[in-house]
Each structure stands twice: as C-alpha cells, then as structure tokens.
Amino acid sequence: MRRINQPFLDTDRYVRQQLGDETEAESRRARRADRAARGSTGELVVRANGVTLTGTVRVLDFLGGATIDGGIITVPAGAGGAYTDEQVRDVMGVALVAGANVTITPNDVADTITIAATAGAGVGAPTTATYITQTPDGGLSAEQALSTLATGVVKVTSGTGVLSTAVGADLPSHTHAAADTTSGQFAIARLASGTPDGSKFIRDDGVLAAPAGVGGVGAPTTATYITQTPDLTLASEQALSTLTTGILKSTTATGVLSIAVGADLPAHTHTNDHVAATVLDTGSIDLTLTGQQISAAAIFGTTGGTVAQGDDARLSDARTPTAHVHAAADVTSGTFAVARVGTGSGVATTYLDGTGAFTTPAGGGGAAFNETIQINTWLQQTNTTTSTVMTSGLTYFHYIGRAQAAATIVTAIYKVTVIAAGAITWAEVALFKGTPVAFGNASLTRLGLASIAGVVTVNGTKATAISLITAIAAGDDLWLAIGGVAATTQFQIRGGMAEELQFGVFQTAAVRPSLAASPQATTLAGAAVVPGRVGIRF
Numbered sequence: 141m142r143r144i145n146q147p148f149l150d151t152d153r154y155v156r157q158q159l160g161d162e163t164e165a166e167s168r169r170a171r172r173a174d175r176a177a178r179g180s181t182g183e184l185v186v187r188a189n190g191v192t193l194t195g196t197v198r199v200l201d202f203l204g205g206a207t208i209d210g211g212i213i214t215v216p217a218g219a220g221g222a223y224t225d226e227q228v229r230d231v232m233g234v235a236l237v238a239g240a241n242v243t244i245t246p247n248d249v250a251d252t253i254t255i256a257a258t259a260g261a262g263v264g265a266p267t268t269a270t271y272i273t274q275t276p277d278g279g280l281s282a283e284q285a286l287s288t289l290a291t292g293v294v295k296v297t298s299g300t301g302v303l304s305t306a307v308g309a310d311l312p313s314h315t316h317a318a319a320d321t322t323s324g325q326f327a328i329a330r331l332a333s334g335t336p337d338g339s340k341f342i343r344d345d346g347v348l349a350a351p352a353g354v355g356g357v358g359a360p361t362t363a364t365y366i367t368q369t370p371d372l373t374l375a376s377e378q379a380l381s382t383l384t385t386g387i388l389k390s391t392t393a394t395g396v397l398s399i400a401v402g403a404d405l406p407a408h409t410h411t412n413d414h415v416a417a418t419v420l421d422t423g424s425i426d427l428t429l430t431g432q433q434i435s436a437a438a439i440f441g442t443t444g445g446t447v448a449q450g451d452d453a454r455l456s457d458a459r460t461p462t463a464h465v466h467a468a469a470d471v472t473s474g475t476f477a478v479a480r481v482g483t484g485s486g487v488a489t490t491y492l493d494g495t496g497a498f499t500t501p502a503g504g505g506g507a508a509f510n511e512t513i514q515i516n517t518w519l520q521q522t523n524t525t526t527s528t529v530m531t532s533g534l535t536y537f538h539y540i541g542r543a544q545a546a547a548t549i550v551t552a553i554y555k556v557t558v559i560a561a562g563a564i565t566w567a568e569v570a571l572f573k574g575t576p577v578a579f580g581n582a583s584l585t586r587l588g589l590a591s592i593a594g595v596v597t598v599n600g601t602k603a604t605a606i607s608l609i610t611a612i613a614a615g616d617d618l619w620l621a622i623g624g625v626a627a628t629t630q631f632q633i634r635g636g637m638a639e640e641l642q643f644g645v646f647q648t649a650a651v652r653p654s655l656a657a658s659p660q661a662t663t664l665a666g667a668a669v670v671p672g673r674v675g676i677r678f
Contacts (some may be wrong), residue, residue: 146534151395229253272303291618308467316466320475325483328496330468339545339614348494350546359491366397390501394427527557528635528672535568535623535663537584537655538674539576540643543616550678552590552620555601560593562628567593570653571606571676572619572660577644583659584619584647587612596624596631612678620674621653635670646671 229246232253238244245254272285284303286294295306328336334348341359343349351359365377378397380388389400440449448454484490484498493499530536552569560567568588574582588608595602612618624631639646646669647662665671 176492177651226251234555257326264532272501285657285668293598305319314468315470317471318471318480321471321476321480324480325469325496328482328494331481331492334494336496337614338494340494341491351491364395367420373662392615516583527632529668530630530632530672532625532630533623533650535570535621535649535651535656535670536647536665537572537619537621537647538671539647540618540620540675543612543614543618545612545614545678547612547678550588550608550612550676551604552604552606552622553677554622554672556596556599556631557634558629558632559599560596560626560629560631561622562626564593564596564627565625566621566652566654567591567596567626567631568653569606570621570656571605571608571612572621572656573612573616574659575617579642579644579664581620581664582644582647582662584621584656584662585610585659586653592622593624606676618676620676622672622674623653625652633672633674638668638670639665640667642667647668 172535190616226248229248229251232246235254236244236253241257243254243256245256246252247254266344267279268281269283271280273280273283273285276281276285288301289303290305292305294303295310296303308491328348330345332342332348334340336348340348340350361373362375363377365374367374367377367379369381371377372377372521380397384399386399388397389404429545438447439445440447442454443449444451478498482496482498490498528536552571554569568589569592571587572584573587574584576582587610588606590604590606592602592604595604622633642664644664646665648665648669649656649658649660649662651657
C-alpha cells in the first residue's frame with residue numbers, strides 16, 4: 141500500500157507529480173470498465189483546490205479503495221477501480237477446481253465457462269460386464285444378445301448364466317399310458333421305421349414291410365394273428381372275443397393269450413407290523429389305527445377341510461386337460477385303441493398300411509394272392525381274326541397301366557398268329573416304364589427284356605418270363621414292347637382295335653429293345669395301326 145503524506149493543500153502540484161500518469165491511467169481504465177459494465181458517465185478530476193467528482197461515480201470506484209483523511213489520499217497496493225465481467229470470469233475460472241471426471245473450460249472469446257463430466261469411474265455402467273441385451277451393442281465387450289439365438293424357449297446354464305435355445309431334451313420329461321391318448325392319430329413315423337408307400341404294413345418288430353406273399357400283395361393266412369373276432373379267411377388266428385372279460389395274460393413260447401387270475405399277477409407281500417397311531421384333523425377326518433382295525437369319520441361338504449361324497453357333481457366334471465404332445469417313447473404301457481392308430485375301419489380283414497389307414501390289401505379279405513395280372517384294358521375288345529400288322533425292324537410299345545405292386549420278374553402274355561419265316565435277326569419282348577403323354581409322344585425307360593426268337597416260329601399263346609434289371613415299384617406306369625426282324629416274313633401277334641383316337645397309349649420306335657436308349661423316345665402310332673392284345677403277370 142502506498143501512502144501520500146503531503147498536506148492536502150499542495151495536492152494540485154503534488155498529486156500531479158506523485159500520482160501522475162498512474163492516477164490518470166487508472167482513472168481512465170476504471171471509467172471505461174465502469175461505463176461498459178454499468179453505463180456510468182461519472183468523472184474524476186484532480187484540481188489545485190481538491191478532487192472533483194462528477195456524475196454518479198465514487199472515488200473508491202476509480203482509486204480502487206483509496207481513502208481521503210485529513211488531506212491524505214491513501215491508495216492500497218494493487219487498487220485499480222471496478223472489476224469487469226471478463227475479470228470476474230477469469231477469477232472464477234482460476235478459482236473453480238475441476239474434480240474427478242469433471243473439466244472446467246473458460247472461453248475468453250465466447251465469454252463462457254464450461255463445466256462438463258467425462259467418462260470414467262462412477263459415470264455410466266461398466267462396459268465389460270456380462271449383460272443380457274436384445275441386440276449386440278458396440279459399446280459393450282462381453283454382452284450376450286438374445287437376437288443371436290434361434291426363436292424358442294430359453295434355457296439358462298448354471299454356473300455361467302449363459303442363455304441358449306432349449307431343445308426337447310432340456311424340458312422336464314414324463315410318460316403316459318396308451319389309454320391316456322383319447323383323440324387324434326399318431327403319425328406313421330411314431331409307430332414304425334421305414335418309408336411308407338401304401339403297400340407296407342407294420343411288423344411286430346416295428347418296421348414297415350410288405351406282408352409275406354408274391355409281389356408283396358396280401359398277408360399270409362396261416363400266421364398266428366391276434367384278432368378281435370374270428371375270421372374265416374385265417375387259419376390260425378386267436379380271436380379275443382372268445383375270451384371272458386378280464387386282464388390278458390400272454391404265455392411264453394406260444395404267445396397264446398388267456399384271462400389272468402390272481403396267481404398270474406406279480407407276487408408281493410404285506411407285513412402285519414402296523415404301529416397303533418391316531419391321525420387327527422379336526423377339520424376333516426379323525427382316523428384311529430388299532431392293530432389292523434381302521435375307523436374313520438368323514439365330514440362332507442364343499443368348503444376347505446371337508447371331503448366330497450360319491451354323488452358330488454364335481455366328481456363328474458371332465459376337466460379337459462391342457463393340450464400337449466409326446467414322443468412315442470413316452471408311452472410305456474398299455475395298448476392303443478384301434479382308433480388311435482389309424483383311420484378307416486379296423487376289422488379282422490383290414491390292415492394298417494404305410495399311410496396310416498386301415499385298408500384291405502390287394503386281393504381282398506387279407507387272403508394271399510399268388511399273382512397279379514395287368515393288361516391293356518383299352519384293347520380288350522378284339523377280333524379273333526385280327527392280327528397286328530407288325531413292320532420288320534419296328535418295336536411296338538403298349539401301355540398296360542400302373543403297377544399294382546412291386547416286382548423283380550414278370551411274365552409277358554401274347555399270342556403269335558403269324559410265325560416268322562426266314563433268318564431271324566432279332567425278336568424281343570421288353571418291359572418299359574414312363575408316363576403316358578396325352579395325344580403325344582412318350583419317353584420310356586427299359587426295366588428288362590427277353591429274346592423270343594425261338595418262340596415266334598410257332599403259333600399260339602406265349603408266356604415269356606422277363607427278368608428285370610430295375611425292379612418295378614408300385615405305381616410305376618408300365619409299357620410292354622414287342623418287335624423283331626425276319627428275312628422273309630415278320631411274325632405277327634393277336635391284335636385289338638386300332639387306337640384311332642390317338643390317346644397316346646400306343647407308341648412305336650425304329651429301335652431294337654436291347655439297344656434302346658435310356659430313356660428312349662417313342663412316337664405316337666398312327667390312327668390306323670393295330671396294336672397287339674398283350675398283358676403281364678407277376
């Protein structure tokens with residue numbers, strides 16, 4: 141602090157000399173600051189006869205705390221007039237102390253002080269925690285996003301907390317008796333293994349297979365079946381209807397069923413060492429056990445602590461259970477009702493086929509069929525004197541229908557009406573398959589063939605066996621092809637009516653069957669060409 145001790149009467153000269161430019165400069169700065177901040181128009185003037193103040197300013201505003209006492213002007217060190225807004229901000233910017241995760245930024249140009257929080261401890265959640273989120277988040281490093289899982293029930297893994305989509309094995313398992321299944325129908329895959337095709341049945345080893353018999357048609361009549369009622373077409377069946385009502389017992393080695401009696405049930409024992417006890421429930425039953433005697437008194441009613449009587453309407457409430465499904469392995473006891481196994485009428489003459497329906501096998505009544513015969517039924521009207529005019533070197537393809545069963549060998553049936561003469565280059569009969577094209581050409585694949593060069597030199601009905609390189613499957617569209625080349629006279633076979641409507645079921649091709657392509661393109665025969673009357677047996 142500076143002190144001015146010169147008598148106040150000498151201020152005109154002394155002040156000018158001593159304060160000089162400092163006082164004037166300080167006065168100017170104070171005036172500018174004060175005017176800018178408060179709009180003051182005051183003025184400090186030092187004269188010979190004293191200090192003159194004009195306007196609304198005070199000496200303290202200009203001299204920064206100077207005092208006048210007894211002619212002495214005292215100006216504290218560092219005094220300089222009023223603070224400006226900028227000075228206040230500068231002081232605040234220095235005085236404010238930034239704490240953890242906080243920044244303080246003064247901006248002289250913008251006249252602002254910015255206080256901001258920064259990321260760090262205590263700000264936001266940790267980025268490395270093992271969160272469960274709906275979708276992945278780039279700001280996290282160890283989260284598990286549910287959107288990456290397959291849709292379904294979610295399973296949590298003990299210890300890790302990791303979520304995954306549950307599979308059947310993760311769900312609580314339980315079983316049902318067959319009698320608990322009272323509606324609906326099991327898929328064939330739940331009943332047996334194998335590929336269903338409409339010609340197979342379920343064996344006792346749980347496999348879909350064709351019943352015993354030629355070509356897989358019909359079940360054997362001598363098998364020891366278990367049927368509900370007797371059937372005259374079966375020789376060794378046991379009909380359950382001949383037994384009295386009761387629990388069935390199966391006899392080992394023979395498999396014969398009979399009605400079980402008490403001795404047939406699994407043995408078990410009871411002890412007599414009951415301890416006398418009294419069970420008391422004052423709201424429902426008082427039960428006393430003394431030796432082997434039991435006495436009880438029930439309180440009937442519809443409120444808590446009571447029991448229902450036999451005629452209580454609540455006992456007849458069906459209470460439909462919640463719908464749910466089970467794997468076949470969950471059914472561990474009992475026998476399914478016929479209606480739970482397949483559709484149709486389940487009687488002694490029908491069998492469960494591969495489609496899950498009770499049907500009568502081809503041949504009817506469950507009886508075994510020795511063979512199947514298929515002919516081109518569209519040519520059954522024929523003239524006994526008409527022969528097919530077969531051109532040498534041309535093969536004639538006759539559509540004989542869709543295969544009724546699978547087979548690996550067939551017999552071609554036809555009648556030679558004109559024998560071959562001269563050297564025979566070739567004479568063949570073959571079986572093809574392929575879809576007929578209405579009013580158009582066909583594309584056929586050979587299944588097997590046989591030479592008939594030694595057969596067509598004698599008139600008469602012929603039965604030629606054809607071993608198949610490719611077996612017939614049930615449902616195949618079959619064609620019988622016949623043709624040859626003879627030096628003098630080409631053989632002829634019994635013919636039918638010309639296929640003048642050109643349905644596409646009679647085709648020709650200038651090819652030897654044994655040299656036919658696979659598939660072989662054929663051409664719709666002319667409307668005047670007479671087809672043969674042919675068929676197959678298998």
